[in-house]
Amino acid sequence: MTEYVSTTPGLFPLPDWAKDDLSDLKGHQKHDLISGDEDDAITAAYDEARDEVVGVQQDAGLDRVVEGQLRWDDMLAHPLAVNDAVATEGIVRYYDNNNFYRDPVVTDELRFSGDVAEELEAASDQTDGELQAVLPGPYSLADLATDEHYGDDAAFLGAIADYLEGELEAFPAHETLFLLEPSLVENAPDDGEDERASEAIDAVAGATDADVVVQPYWGALEEKVYAHLLDADIDAVGFDFVANQEDNVYNLQEYGATDDVSLGLADGQSTLVEDPEAIRDRVEWVFEQAPVSDFETVYLTTNTETFYLPYAKFEEKLAVLAEAADLAEVKAA
Amino acid sequence: MSNENKDQFRPENHANDNFLLTTVVGSYPKPKWLNRAKELYEDPDHGFDEDDYQEAKDDAARLITQEHERAGLDVVVDGEMRRNEMVEFFAHRIEGYEFNGPVKVWGHNYFDKPSVVTEVEYDESWLVDEYEFTADATDRPVKVPITGPYTLASWAFNEAYEDDAELAYALADLVNEEIEKLVEAGARYIQIDEPALATTPDDHAIVGEALEHIVDDIPEEVRIGLHVCYGDYSRIYPEILEFPVDEFDLELANGDYDQLDVFKDPEFTADLALGVTDVHVAEAESVAQIEENIKKGLEVVPPEQLVLSPDCGVKLLPREVAYGKMANMVEAARNVEADLDEGNIDIERGAPTPADD
Numbered sequence: 001m002t003e004y005v006s007t008t009p010g011l012f013p014l015p016d017w018a019k020d021d022l023s024d025l026k027g028h029q030k031h032d033l034i035s036g037d038e039d040d041a042i043t044a045a046y047d048e049a050r051d052e053v054v055g056v057q058q059d060a061g062l063d064r065v066v067e068g069q070l071r072w073d074d075m076l077a078h079p080l081a082v083n084d085a086v087a088t089e090g091i092v093r094y095y096d097n098n099n100f101y102r103d104p105v106v107t108d109e110l111r112f113s114g115d116v117a118e119e120l121e122a123a124s125d126q127t128d129g130e131l132q133a134v135l136p137g138p139y140s141l142a143d144l145a146t147d148e149h150y151g152d153d154a155a156f157l158g159a160i161a162d163y164l165e166g167e168l169e170a171f172p173a174h175e176t177l178f179l180l181e182p183s184l185v186e187n188a189p190d191d192g193e194d195e196r197a198s199e200a201i202d203a204v205a206g207a208t209d210a211d212v213v214v215q216p217y218w219g220a221l222e223e224k225v226y227a228h229l230l231d232a233d234i235d236a237v238g239f240d241f242v243a244n245q246e247d248n249v250y251n252l253q254e255y256g257a258t259d260d261v262s263l264g265l266a267d268g269q270s271t272l273v274e275d276p277e278a279i280r281d282r283v284e285w286v287f288e289q290a291p292v293s294d295f296e297t298v299y300l301t302t303n304t305e306t307f308y309l310p311y312a313k314f315e316e317k318l319a320v321l322a323e324a325a326d327l328a329e330v331k332a333a
Numbered sequence: 334m335s336n337e338n339k340d341q342f343r344p345e346n347h348a349n350d351n352f353l354l355t356t357v358v359g360s361y362p363k364p365k366w367l368n369r370a371k372e373l374y375e376d377p378d379h380g381f382d383e384d385d386y387q388e389a390k391d392d393a394a395r396l397i398t399q400e401h402e403r404a405g406l407d408v409v410v411d412g413e414m415r416r417n418e419m420v421e422f423f424a425h426r427i428e429g430y431e432f433n434g435p436v437k438v439w440g441h442n443y444f445d446k447p448s449v450v451t452e453v454e455y456d457e458s459w460l461v462d463e464y465e466f467t468a469d470a471t472d473r474p475v476k477v478p479i480t481g482p483y484t485l486a487s488w489a490f491n492e493a494y495e496d497d498a499e500l501a502y503a504l505a506d507l508v509n510e511e512i513e514k515l516v517e518a519g520a521r522y523i524q525i526d527e528p529a530l531a532t533t534p535d536d537h538a539i540v541g542e543a544l545e546h547i548v549d550d551i552p553e554e555v556r557i558g559l560h561v562c563y564g565d566y567s568r569i570y571p572e573i574l575e576f577p578v579d580e581f582d583l584e585l586a587n588g589d590y591d592q593l594d595v596f597k598d599p600e601f602t603a604d605l606a607l608g609v610t611d612v613h614v615a616e617a618e619s620v621a622q623i624e625e626n627i628k629k630g631l632e633v634v635p636p637e638q639l640v641l642s643p644d645c646g647v648k649l650l651p652r653e654v655a656y657g658k659m660a661n662m663v664e665a666a667r668n669v670e671a672d673l674d675e676g677n678i679d680i681e682r683g684a685p686t687p688a689d690d
Binding site: 014022027028030091093094096270271272308309312 | 433434439441442446488491532
């Protein structure tokens with residue numbers, strides 16, 4: 001029987017009070033953003049905000065709870081932005097969005113930081129077996145960064161994968177790991193690079209005992225990229241069915257899927273709040289298209305991060321996902 | 334060669350034969366007391382009421398319009414003293430939008446990104462009062478900047494339309510209605526601001542189609558400009574030459590004219606409103622420097638087709654720096670005009686810039 005797991009890819013919006021408080025505490029300029037050595041007042045504000053979003057997820061009834069990545073001023077580039085071997089340079093566009101992050105320029109050998117592990121530790125105390133870790137996938141993190149140390153793309157991707165492995169090994173126990181890989185869609189790897197991307201993901205996935213979900217978004221993977229990704233030892237591939245249905249279905253039909261899948265069915269970038277029933281119906285529709293009789297686990301999630309949303313709409317989306325997973329479970333039973 | 338559309342803004346007593354129209358993109362630093370007035374107005378415990386705040390905005394609009402006049406600009410704006418943010422201001426005036434709270438742009442910079450939840454409709458005029466007030470406050474021609482429909486669509490959540498293009502076209506019809514009212518009130522110079530085009534340059538056809546809606550039935554003599562900034566222009570040129578506008582207002586000083594060659598081939602057939610001062614440098618460029626920048630424009634278009642303005646809105650600069658940039662720009666424009674009159678400037682148009690060694 002299929003298990004339905006409601007979750008999110010993390011990177012939440014800050015509660016509105018925290019937007020105000022942290023604006024005042026930190027400032028609005030480039031050099032005011034998180035570098036990993038913030039003072040006690042800032043840490044306390046983030047701790048409070050983290051407690052709040054963990055509570056919001058638990059109240060909504062989500063099956064997996066993330067710590068929210070509220071400190072990730074640079075979005076998916078955060079794990080590099082806090083590293084000593086990285087200089088955070090000019091503000092650059094975050095994919096095709098009206099959002100910006102500091103270009104992380106890697107100028108030296110990447111060494112362990114432990115920054116993300118600390119955040120998870122803080123959330124770990126509040127959760128009971130439902131903790132989900134979130135990291136950028138190695139391909140996306142390398143794609144978002146600028147290399148001035150390793151010299152070539154393959155070496156850089158390998159170094160980023162090594163770095164993420166080290167970070168991941170320091171994480172407290174977690175049930176699931178989401179590796180976010182929008183660059184696999186937005187800046188698809190070429191021949192040879194696609195295989196290396198899959199190997200890098202495989203290496204990172206090997207550093208945790210948790211179930212690993214690789215979530216690409218803003219479209220469907222090119223078929224070769226998808227085929228290579230299936231070679232990695234991961235538990236689930238994610239599909240952004242908000243941005244693209246046809247090509248995702250094509251990939252499923254032509255190449256099959258992992259035993260578990262993650263379905264991005266609620267729009268992480270729209271304030272239009274979906275009906276839980278509509279999401280449940282879309283799950284069924286995907287199953288009808290896929291050439292498998294059953295998936296073991298189906299993660300129901302927003303297609304993208306949710307920091308794009310006003311806070312109240314974000315809360316509504318979480319509730320919809322939780323309810324949709326319950327409905328699907330009932331239907332399946 | 335004459336350029337009737339542009340020459341309608343030529344001052345009667347203009348000293349030179351050549352005329353390089355000087356103007357601004359729109360926004361200007363708000364006087365500190367205006368921000369204070371806003372705080373008082375928003376403070377429920379304070380007696381400063383809506384009338385008081387309105388008066389403060391009137392005072393600021395008059396002050397900045399006159400500051401533009403003093404700097405010598407040929408076409409002035411009120412510095413957008415009444416506008417808070419370029420999307421929010423319009424979204425509050427258009428039926429169909431609702432606000433659900435701030436969203437992140439970057440770091441701790443947020444924006445009240447609205448949602449379009451029903452069909453957009455024209456209610457009351459957005460800018461006629463603003464225009465009439467400004468026109469009364471000066472003898473110079475007044476330009477009216479309007480956030481373009483593509484940007485109004487892209488920088489909102491779209492819950493109501495099939496896609497952002499449909500929303501943009503619906504908004505373009507409203508912009509058209511507003512321009513008709515502005516023209517009735519006497520406006521002759523409208524600028525459509527489309528910064529969102531820089532994010533998604535592949536959508537230039539949508540912007541072009543929206544502009545067709547915007548200019549529908551607008552008299553020929555009304556000057557329509559399009560402001561685009563901070564993008565890769567090679568992805569929208571030469572396609573934009575097909576747009577039904579008289580002028581393109583482009584940011585180029587910020588990149589030290591590294592994208593200038595894009596506009597040399599094919600020939601730039603519209604008027605070029607060239608950014609000749611960088612709004613991200615908090616220091617006024619010298620008159621000599623701006624003269625050199627103006628000459629960059631002459632590599633693309635003849636003087637008849639050249640208009641001068643800063644790269645973008647100057648609202649983030651200290652006010653005295655913003656003023657210095659405008660005053661120097663006007664002085665530089667008059668110097669270059671005089672040099673052109675005397676035949677001292679010999680610039681080959683359309684020739685690519687030689688690569689630096």
